[in-house]
Amino acid sequence: MTAYLAEVCRLYVLFILVLAFTGKALSWRAFRRGLGELLPTWGPLAQLGAVAVMAAEALLAALLMAGQEPAYGAAAAALSLFLAFSAVVAKALIDKREVRCSCFGASGHVISRWDLLRNGLLIAACAAYLALAPQAVSPPQDHGPPMVAFAGLATLITLQLGRMFGPRGRGSL
Numbered sequence: 001m002t003a004y005l006a007e008v009c010r011l012y013v014l015f016i017l018v019l020a021f022t023g024k025a026l027s028w029r030a031f032r033r034g035l036g037e038l039l040p041t042w043g044p045l046a047q048l049g050a051v052a053v054m055a056a057e058a059l060l061a062a063l064l065m066a067g068q069e070p071a072y073g074a075a076a077a078a079l080s081l082f083l084a085f086s087a088v089v090a091k092a093l094i095d096k097r098e099v100r101c102s103c104f105g106a107s108g109h110v111i112s113r114w115d116l117l118r119n120g121l122l123i124a125a126c127a128a129y130l131a132l133a134p135q136a137v138s139p140p141q142d143h144g145p146p147m148v149a150f151a152g153l154a155t156l157i158t159l160q161l162g163r164m165f166g167p168r169g170r171g172s173l
Contacts, residue, residue: 004147006132009125010064010071011151013078016122016158017061023105024054034102038088038111056081072133079126086119104159114161121158 024031028050035053036046060081063074085103089111092099101109157164 002132002135006129007147008151008154009129009132010075011148012125012154012158013075013122013129014061014064015151015155017057017064017078019155019159020104021054021057021061024050024057024102027102027105030100030105030107031102034100037097037099038092068133072130075126075129075133079123079130082119082122082126086116086123089115089119118158118161121154 031054032047032050035050036042039046039049042049056077060074060078063070064078065071066074092111093113093116099111101107101111101115103115
């Protein structure tokens, strides 16, 4: 059971990172602008920060696919990344700034507490993987499709939290 849960957590974080990277790549200007709004004191460095975020997401996704040892390090780094994202989002919410989220591509979505919940789920998945992976024996290969399906469903639900529960898709808590 431990191996299954660790694998689902790894796949879930992998799927999120791939979708986040892809969305940002497809709407580069919106992402760069959104990051500039989230980090107004960065000024022109926001573009460099946008490149760094995308590079980190791509690298972490690749490492999550590269075997247990690289995946373990990638999960630890992803945990740090999601904690940093959460701190930036929380600061914007505390300051009551309306910032368009481009975490997964251009959208009219204004960041909200739902984004913190999403990040909390990702932080929990990383932490669970880090706790379970060292003691996990590889899950049987014949259980791969159900684990992929479960991680995929968790990914879809995570990406739709604000739309599912927020008023008129705005995602306010």
